[in-house]
Amino acid sequence: MKPHLEDVKQLRRAGAKYSQIAKELGISLTTLKNYREAHEEFAQALADEELNLRTALANVAEDGLFTKLxxxxxxxxxxxEVIDKQNEVRELREVKTRFVPADTTAIIWALKNRLPTQWNKDEHELSILRGKKIEADIHAESSSEDxxxxxxxxxAGYGDSNE
Incomplete structure (x- = not known):
């Protein structure tokens, strides 16, 4: 498999699963896994390409998010479809430019996740208050109850509310 290392790396980088790589190489999935376990260089190459794939996916997702902002x-x-002068149906293609406003949901998500101390304070503070209320309720109702x-x-009660 060593001669195919670059092919395997390219397949993994492109998002191929191990079963797809094995099929492409004409071997069984078990053979591929056994080879990976027996050869550290091969295992490391697969792990590196997995990281590259995840990084690439994250970059695409971030680019998409930034576009929506x-x-x-x-x-x-x-x-x-239009009918021409000879009564024949033809396709007419037009390019139209359309305005797309920024996505408010994407803006909120980005702010809450990228700047949580500034934009997600309420949820954090609410979580602390809920914990304190539960603690107070437990002390107030301390009995033989489990x-x-x-x-x-x-x-469970807090999960059902719309606070």
């Missing part, structure tokens, strides 16, 4: 114009190809069940009941 801004107002933009996009070109769309609109295809219509403590674990009491905590689960309290947490």
């Amino acid at each position: 801004r107002d933009r114009f996009i070109d769309e190809v609109v295809v219509r 403590l674990g069940k009491m905590i689960q009941d309290r947490l």
